[in-house]
Amino acid sequence: MDEVTRIPVGGERPYDVLVGRDLLDPPPRLLPGATRVAVLHAPPLKGLADTLGARLRAAGVEPLLIEVPDAEAGKQLDVAAACWDQLGEAGFTRTDAVVGVGGGAVTDLAGFVAACWLRGVRWVPVATSLLGMVDAAVGGKTGINTAAGKNLVGAFHPPVGVLCDLATLDSLPPADRAAGMAEVVKCGFIADPVILDLVERDPAAAIDTTGAGGP
Numbered sequence: 522m523d524e525v526t527r528i529p530v531g532g533e534r535p536y537d538v539l540v541g542r543d544l545l546d547p548p549p550r551l552l553p554g555a556t557r558v559a560v561l562h563a564p565p566l567k568g569l570a571d572t573l574g575a576r577l578r579a580a581g582v583e584p585l586l587i588e589v590p591d592a593e594a595g596k597q598l599d600v601a602a603a604c605w606d607q608l609g610e611a612g613f614t615r616t617d618a619v620v621g622v623g624g625g626a627v628t629d630l631a632g633f634v635a636a637c638w639l640r641g642v643r644w645v646p647v648a649t650s651l652l653g654m655v656d657a658a659v660g661g662k663t664g665i666n667t668a669a670g671k672n673l674v675g676a677f678h679p680p681v682g683v684l685c686d687l688a689t690l691d692s693l694p695p696a697d698r699a700a701g702m703a704e705v706v707k708c709g710f711i712a713d714p715v716i717l718d719l720v721e722r723d724p725a726a727a728i729d730t731t732g733a734g735g736p
């Protein structure tokens with residue numbers, strides 16, 4: 522594993538956001554005592570989910586790979602219910618856990634599935650979109666959409682850690698990369714103008730995820 526940046530998040534149940542490359546080893550370490558870990562993912566991230574499953578198995582944890590529909594089609598009650606059915610069939614207990622591998626839609630769903638199963642089990646978002654890394658996977662807000670609207674049903678359920686593996690951004694479609702950069706710029710306006718300086722000074726380096734483009 523290369524160098525990892527650790528960003529602590531406070532609150533009643535503090536956790537760290539880890540930012541780096543090749544971050545698939547931490548999930549077993551973040552989930553001590555788990556016998557089974559459900560790995561929720563949409564079709565575009567199947568390869569990464571398979572790799573994570575293999576790493577979990579190598580660490581002595583039984584992975585349960587659950588493929589869900591992509592994007593907003595996955596943030597639905599019937600999808601969450603199908604996930605709970607699979608956790609039930611596999612005998613998931615309070616010490617088992619859920620990992621969401623994907624953009625904000627999959628991590629919102631995974632967090633919601635974890636928040637409701639046995640009234641709350643541990644979970645880890647593996648954010649693979651820039652928007653997920655900057656916003657959706659951080660903060661513990663989980664949820665699904667209903668006929669009444671988007672994100673109207675959900676729960677505050679902080680994860681035990683957030684993984685932002687920059688290598689996953691290599692395959693992110695340009696439109697989703699741009700949407701994530703908009704969120705980065707928004708953070709600059711709201712919280713830290715240094716972000717705006719970095720983006721303005723060298724936009725190409727600001728979006729470079731190889732680590733070769735400076736700070």
Ligand SMILES: NC(=O)c1ccc[n+]([C@@H]2O[C@H](COP(=O)([O-])OP(=O)(O)OC[C@H]3O[C@@H](n4cnc5c(N)ncnc54)[C@H](O)[C@@H]3O)[C@@H](O)[C@H]2O)c1
Nearest residue numbers: 565592624625626627649650652653656657662689692693
């Ligand atoms: N919980 C929160 O606090 C919070 C905050 C902001 C947004 N959100 C939610 O996040 C969602 C939007 O997240 P998003 O912009 O990541 O969209 P998304 O999750 O729909 O992902 C966009 C597309 O990119 C694909 N993708 C993601 N990572 C990829 C990768 N590395 N390589 C290839 N394809 C990849 C996805 O499969 C999808 O097709 C919305 O549902 C929104 O409500 C939640």
